[in-house]
Amino acid sequence: MPSSSSASPDPLSDVAVLMPAYNGQADVERTLASFAESALVRVLIVDDGSNPPIVAPTLPNMDVEIVRMPQNGGIERALQAGIEALAARGYRYAARIDAGDLAAPGRLAKQRAYLEAHPNVAGLGMWTQVVSREGAPLFVLRPAAEPAGVRRLRFFRTSLIHPAMMLRVDAVREVGNYRVAYRAAEDLDLFLRLMERYDCANLPELGLYYELNEGGISATKRRRQIVSTLRLQCRYFDAANLYDWLGLGKNLLHFVTPYTALKKMKRALFAASAN
Incomplete structure (x- = not known):
């Protein structure tokens, strides 16, 4: 069982990378190879019914375990099973990443240190x-760092980037774990429930290289994701928060705008803001 002592000679002994995967063996290997930490990196892959099954790669400074789902049931169920598996193994922190994305050097150690120093951040x-x-750079997402800003902008912009998150396993389970109630928006559903009891924040430095994949959930399940987000906006809507109104309007615009047109608009806006 991982040690819970912050004075442990293995500073990442209570951290595990949590990665759901459905096929894509090469992407899994490329993503895991990107981790560069001074301590052993522990990984739990949840194989969501891949055919052929995902094989654990042999990489230096890394211990990889695979939990296999009996059949392909979607990312929501895979993440739910992953959190329960980490809890059973005694891990305190789950570091999310998706196959195809790359980790910046030292990401795990930086996030763990912050969470150790801020016990109310889940x-x-x-x-x-x-x-x-x-691999060509497109734009940088720089969400608000402080919990108040994350909470205020929760529906207006992407305040918490799922594959860049480190989560407290006990807090995730306390609020009900990942759920299938809001398909393709399981991350926002979880973050909103976490923020009812805890804070969420961002480290204002680069931690992830996110691959814009045309086969990803935001593209292939876009309509489902928008509907789920709209349902969450209605449930948690704060009429006193201007950004909740702006976020509602933004999501309705997404609902009626073709994905290709929306992608071009986003790139143009981010390019303009970077200049």
Whole structure:
């Protein structure tokens, strides 16, 4: 069982990378190879019914375990099973990442240190460089760092980037774990429930290279994701928060705008803000 002592000679002994995977063996290997930490990196892959099954790669400074789902049931159920498996193994922190994305050096140690120093923060993200499938940089996501800003902007912009998050396993289970109630928006559903009892924040430095994948959930399940987000906005809507109104309008615009047009608009806006 991982040690819970912050004075442990193995500073990442209570941290595990949590990665759901459905096929994509090469992406799994590339993502795991990107981790560069001074301590052993522990990984739990939840194989969501891949055919052929995901094989644990042999990488230096890394211990990889695979939990296999009996059949493909979706990312929501895979993450739920992953959190329960980490809890059973005694891990305190789950560091999310998706196959195809890359970790910045030292990400795990930085996030763990912050969470150790801020016990009321249940989820911690980082800034993210968005890249093309070929690795070309597109734009950088720099969400608000402080919990108040994350909470205020929760529906207006992406305040917490899921594959860049480190989560307290006990807090995630306390609020009901990942759920299938809001398909394709399981991350927002979890973050909103966490923020009812805890804070969520971001480290204002680069932690992830996020691959803009045309086969990802935001593209292939876009309509389902928008509907789930709208349902969450209605449930948690704060009429006194201007950004909740702006976020509602933004999501309705997404609902009626074709994905290709929306992608071009986003790239143009981020390019303009970077200049």
